[in-house]
Amino acid sequence: MLAHVYSCAVIGLDGVTIDVEVDYGQGNPGRITIVGLPDEAVKESRERVYSAIKNSELAFPRKPITVNLAPASVRKEGPAFDLPIAVGVIITYNQVPQATVEDAMFVGELSLDGSLRHVRGVLSIAAHARAEGFKKLFVPEMDAAEAALIPDIEVYPVKSLSDLVNHLTGGEQISPANARDISSSLEINAETDFSEVKGQENIKRALEVAAAGGHNVLMxxxxxxxxxxxxxxxxxxxxxxxxDEALEVTRIYSICDMLPPETPLIQTRPFRAPHHTISHAGMVGGGHIPRPGEIxxxxxxxxxxxxxxxxxQRMLDVLRQPMEDKVVTISRAQGSLTFPANFxxxxxxxxxxxxxxxxxxxxxxCMPAAITNYQKRISGPLLDRIDIHAHVPRVDFQKLSSQRQGETSETIRQRVEAARQKQIERFQNTHLVSNADMTPTEIRQYCQLDDPCQQLMKTAMRQMRLTARGYHRVLKLSRTIADLDGVENIMQHHIAEALQYRAKDQE
Ligand SMILES: Nc1ncnc2c1ncn2[C@@H]1O[C@H](COP(=O)(O)OP(=O)(O)OP(=O)(O)O)[C@@H](O)[C@H]1O
Ligand SMILES: [Mg+2]
Known part of the structure; x- marks a missing residue:
């Protein structure tokens, strides 16, 4: 009989439902043929599925098997289809009723002995399964905690093929993984505390402004x-x-197989510090099976x-488009993929x-020409996207050796969070997150200046020869500084501070 089992492919960050059809085919008994754009790893499923079924003391049909992975237009990658294919073969041979799998989705790689192995991207798969109205999701045991981050779908941790068959045929039941309340597990990345940094009050203030408004910084x-x-x-x-942000970030790490197995949720904001020898694909994403990059x-x-x-310069220039769009688009033979990149x-x-x-x-x-050449390596358009330029002076011995503790990160973060709260309210019905994301339209709306402020801006534009972009940058920063101050209207001293954060030799 023809069996239908649902599975899921992951394209970029999104799931696509795959209908796995299994039927008797032509040729030698024991042979499995897979059609529907499978890659090499999927083709190898044949051997794994055959051995896993045999070694689980289940009967393999004495006829050849044909497996069709539909839709054929979606490229199938990786070993995650082992489990649905095996379930399909078992249904075909009437060992499991088709009706038991109608509202379920299956993913998992099989070992030859029938036990299940980890697959990547389970969080995206679970989100997709829920969106498509599936009631149950069967995943390898070690991936269940990750899948269970998605509420409103029953996630079954499967140890082995024979456990699964027992469950489906009404024998010993697998209990669904517990859904987790993740709101309390979100933490702060606190490796280095601000109180450890001596002196440098101006730079600390610049970083506080940057954090408060999501502005890019160059030190x-x-x-x-x-x-x-x-x-x-x-x-x-x-x-x-x-x-929502934690789930978004976790999805990206899940696709890259970079989630720690014990804590399948990314709980802190990522901090990535790639080395300058990184490849283009490593930075922006790409590769044969496209993976997200550092951005x-x-x-x-x-x-x-x-x-x-x-x-x-070439590497830095490719950052310009994602910095503007907050996403990166990777083109490949089967059309383009988009990954989020709001950093x-x-x-x-x-x-x-x-x-x-x-x-x-x-x-x-250095010779003056060498200095100019060095600084020219960072192109104007990139510098233009960096709102805050800070010159970091050397700390003197007195400050460095002083025992005085500066403000802790905790104290500073409370101010940052208050300022962010104002922005969340301001940008409620838009896609913007922070002041740094404002375009000239929003700047006009939210950064209105009274007469004295207008006067100050006018003088600054003339004396500092600000460009239009520079002008907008100062307004955005002033907005953030006013938010940190807890006031609605931008005032002169906010603008004065914002003006300090521009590049000295720019504009
Ligand atoms: N303000 C400070 N307070 C406390 N320690 C400091 C301070 N500045 C520097 N240090 C110490 O000096 C070390 C070197 O600092 P860091 O690596 O941040 O310098 P850098 O500016 O990045 O230098 P480079 O240009 O060589 O990369 C730090 O590990 C830290 O121990
Ligand atoms: Mg350094």
Missing amino acids: SGSPGAGKTLMARALCSILPRLSI SLSHRGVLFLDELPEFG MLVGAMNPCPCGYAGDNLRQCT
Whole structure:
């Protein structure tokens, strides 16, 4: 008899229902033929399914089997179809009634002995199954906790094929995994606390503004000034992830197979610090089976590019489009894929090749042309997308050796969260998340200036030769600074502070 079993493919971050049809075919008994655009790993299912059924003490039909994976237009990758194919074969041979699998979806890789192995992307699969109205989802035991993050669908952890057949035929039942309340598990990434950073009050303030409005930051300064240290501390003042954000981020990590098995939920904002030798695909995503790159792995978190000029102009230029669109599009033979990429860019660099240009203690040994060339490695359009430029001076000995504890990350984060709350209310019915996302339309709406502020902006534009983009940047930053201040109207001192965060030699 013809068997129908539902499974799921993952394309990009989204699930696609796959109808697995199994029927008797032509040829030698014991042979399985798979049609419907399978890749090599799917073709290898034949051997695994055959052995797993045999070794589970189930009978294999004494006829050849044909498996069709529909729709044929979707490319099937990986070993996750082993389980639905095996279930289909077993139904065909009347060992399990077709009716028991009608409202269920199956994914899992089989070992030759019939036990189940981990598959990636289970969170996307569970979300898709629920959206499509499936009532049950059967997954390998080790992936059940991840799938159970999605509410309103029964997730069954399957240890082995024979356990599953027992369950389906009314024998010993598998109990569904418990749905988890995840709201209490969201945490702060607190590896480095701001109180550990001595002095540097201005830079800490700049990072607080950046965190409050989601602005990109570039820190430049001499070696050992504490740039890397402070970038790492930034995560500890960012607001907690919301549940939806945590699930979005977890989905990306699930696709990349980067979830820790014990805690299948990403609970803190990601902090990614790729090395400058990273490949193009590693940074933006891609590859034979397209995977998200670093810019998607830092979605809702921080992408830290230390020694920014070393990344090279080509690499930095590919960041421009995702920084604007908050998503990255990867084209491939079967059409393009989109991954989310809404990250805060934090760059750190030395001002020149020797590192000491502008240092108050040590002489810079670079030729002026070398300094210009070094700084030119970061293109204008990229710099234009970075709202905050901060020069990090060297901390003097007195401050470094002082015992005085600065403000803790906890205290700073409370101010950041209050400012973010204002933005959540402001952008309620839009797709915007923070002030940094505002386009000129929103800037016009939310950054209105009174006469004295207008006057100040006018003078600043003339004296500092601000471009139109620079002007908008100052307004966005002023908005964030006013939000941190807890006031509705932008005031002169907010603008004055925002003006300090522009690049000295830009515009
Ligand atoms: N303000 C500070 N408070 C406490 N420790 C500091 C401070 N600045 C620097 N340090 C110490 O100096 C070390 C070097 O700092 P860091 O690596 O952040 O410098 P950097 O600016 O990134 O330098 P480079 O340009 O060489 O990358 C840190 O590990 C930290 O221990
Ligand atoms: Mg450094």
